[in-house]
Amino acid sequence: MCASETPAGPAPADPGHVVVIGAGIAGLAAAHRLLENGARVTVLEASDRVGGKLLPGEIAGVRVDLGAESMLARRPEAVGLARAVGLAGRLQPPATASASLWTRGVLRPMPKGHVMGVPGTAAALAGVLSEEGLARIGRDADLPRTEVGDDVAVGEYVAARLGREVVDRLVEPLLGGVYAGDAYRISLRSAVPQLFEAARDHTSLTEAVRALQGRTATSPPSGPVFMGIEGGVGTLPLAVADSVRARGGKILTGAPVTELRRTAPEGWRLVAGGRELQADAVVVALPAGPAAGLLRAEAPAAAAELAAVEYASMALITLAYRGSDAAALPEGSGFLVPPVDGHTIKASTFASRKWGWIAGDDPGLVVLRTSVGRYGETEILGRDDAALVAASRHDLAEATGLTAEPVATRVTRWQDGLPQYPVGHHARVARVRAHVAKLPGLAVCGAAYDGVGIPASIASAHAAADRLTGHPVPGRFGGAGE
Known part of the structure; x- marks a missing residue:
């Protein structure tokens, strides 16, 4: 749910003109929903394209994602929006869901029987943890309760109960x-x-983990956990934008909003790319920093809270190999890398194995991608593209034995790509909502609030649109990052 905030009530006959600031997936989803709710919509985007962190591209003539590549399918929002904009026939689950963990110099099958890495039994992590680490998990049942209070860091709590090795x-x-x-x-x-x-x-x-697993076992979810789209998840915002335009909405790129002010009695005035616009309501669908800049004049307290939200930067390195050169690549969809092992990459996806449409574009090509960069890792991301490719190839060779020269490489950098959710994030979001609620006709939404994944961003956009147009809004959803 988003921080928006006029009380829900009977839907007005004419919701009026709503301006959406930002054409990432949250902004486009908000525009799509606003049009469904009867509003007139203009979307303003500072860059020259729509889609934000969802970016389709190509390498060696094969279509790939250069940003996020999959969406959680057990939440309905992303898959539902894809179907609503004509992509139902292109939805595809991963061809393989088996992943590995590159730890202590060996690729090991990803353990099962855990919740975000937290096991229900020590046996679930056999082969990944040392004997000492496994024994430490076993002592959890004898420890007194660890109070979590209003919030606690994941690593701090899990380490206190099960030991640092699990974390x-x-x-x-x-x-x-x-x-x-x-x-x-x-x-x-x-x-x-x-x-x-x-x-x-x-x-x-x-x-606690076993209790969660027990509830899942009694009513197991149906269908795949994740879903992709033929041609890339990056095609989703393009399809949503096409639908918005087809419904009469306007999307203006190269139109950075430099001013947002209230006008009497309850309207809004915006200045964007040298033009001035009037609106009955506004959805701010921007990352926290830019949103803070726009809200500073009318909602300084909300702006101060948003300005304190930190972001992590990262880079994706996409590599294409001849199939014959990568024939010995291990099975599965890829692997994760614990930072404690000191490698540069944090993960690798075997994209041609994971997505059937990539393999279908060129069966003689194998596409991999690696990711680098975590919160606070400025040195790695300061390296040039050639150095990032070289570091990725070095780690891939060590992990998989792949030493061949790629036929093509691409480096895609995402500066301030992922908002950080530190301890107390939920309370910060609640304060933002309380401040924004004092301004009728204003909503904010996106990845900075209740989840960084595609479905969560779309859910926040829908909630923003529904509140501004007087439609009922479902109860607050949980984040969980997706």
């Missing part, structure tokens, strides 16, 4: 794949809310 070898790489953050800073309440609630109800952490 460093499994929790850290799994959370790093979602947030590019530090497990010892990331909020348990915001990042793994189901585990936070279970920890409140149980003395033992392993018992």
